[in-house]
Amino acid sequence: MTVDPNQHDIFVLRQKIKLAINHYEFFLADADGTPGQPIAFVEQKRFKFKEDIRFYTDDSKTQELLRIKARQRFDPRATYDITDETGAKIGEITKVFGASLLRSTFRINDANGRELLISTEKSLPIALTRRAVGFIPYVENVANWLPIPYHFVLKRGEEILGENRRQIGKFRDIYTIDMSADSTRTIDRRLVLALAVGQDALQAR
Numbered sequence: 374m375t376v377d378p379n380q381h382d383i384f385v386l387r388q389k390i391k392l393a394i395n396h397y398e399f400f401l402a403d404a405d406g407t408p409g410q411p412i413a414f415v416e417q418k419r420f421k422f423k424e425d426i427r428f429y430t431d432d433s434k435t436q437e438l439l440r441i442k443a444r445q446r447f448d449p450r451a452t453y454d455i456t457d458e459t460g461a462k463i464g465e466i467t468k469v470f471g472a473s474l475l476r477s478t479f480r481i482n483d484a485n486g487r488e489l490l491i492s493t494e495k496s497l498p499i500a501l502t503r504r505a506v507g508f509i510p511y512v513e514n515v516a517n518w519l520p521i522p523y524h525f526v527l528k529r530g531e532e533i534l535g536e537n538r539r540q541i542g543k544f545r546d547i548y549t550i551d552m553s554a555d556s557t558r559t560i561d562r563r564l565v566l567a568l569a570v571g572q573d574a575l576q577a578r
Contacts, residue, residue: 375430376401376412378562382553384412386569388546394418397570398432406549413438413566417574424453426574428566441466441567453575455567464489464564466571477525479572481564489560490534492568495524525572527552527565534560537569546573 378384381401385408389396397415400408414432418425428439437458445451455464465482469491476494483489523539535552550569552562 375436376410378412378566379558381412381562382551382555382558384550384562384566384569385409386546386548386550386566386573388573395574397573399566402549415570417570424575426570428570439463439563439567441571453571455564457563463561464567466564466568466575468575477572479568481560481568489564490527490529492525492527492537492572495526495536523548527560527568535565537572548573 383402383406385400385402385406387398387400387408389398395417397417398408398411399413399415401410401412403409411431414429414434416427416429416434424441424443426441427434427437428441430436430438439458440456440460441453442456443451443453452465452467454462455466457463462484464484465486467480467482469478469480478491478493480491481489525537526533527535527537534555535550536554537548537550540547540549548569550565552558552560552565
């Protein structure tokens with residue numbers, strides 16, 4: 374049975390890495406925060422000239438849920454369109470290039486390009502530490518396995534709407550996305566799922 378993300382607030386994202394394809398799985402979070410019911414399967418083919426990330430309701434890939442598609446090739450300021458299962462645009466994701474030099478920052482817009490929220494790394498010192506590790510010979514190749522927090526805060530102005538935390542000590546990337554602060558669900562949860570994958574996939578993490 375297809376699950377409507379807009380009826381839920383807390384999700385778990387788990388990455389599966391293969392040679393030429395990144396796979397991601399979304400789950401509803403159980404009461405203890407562990408992955409519960411699966412709700413989406415995501416596929417990102419590597420080495421493409423333009424990103425085309427597809428979300429399906431399950432790993433049979435028979436029913437598409439969302440898609441993230443780049444407008445430009447190899448552009449650090451690129452805007453990615455988010456479309457639903459019919460191909461209709463429901464939003465945009467953009468990496469804010471200037472702000473991201475210090476800590477990774479993404480903007481989510483609605484289908485008409487109006488800003489809905491900003492997602493940025495919570496801690497500047499930790500963000501700078503991650504960047505410094507990336508410049509150390511040999512260490513940069515294992516940086517993603519080090520116990521460095523990867524914590525994003527999703528905000529509308531000064532209002533915190535949600536958080537995305539990487540779970541420390543896991544062999545592969547696992548994130549908890551908690552939108553409980555957006556209690557009236559003003560943000561389309563499909564955009565939140567797209568953002569969570571984008572923050573990982575579009576940085577080649």
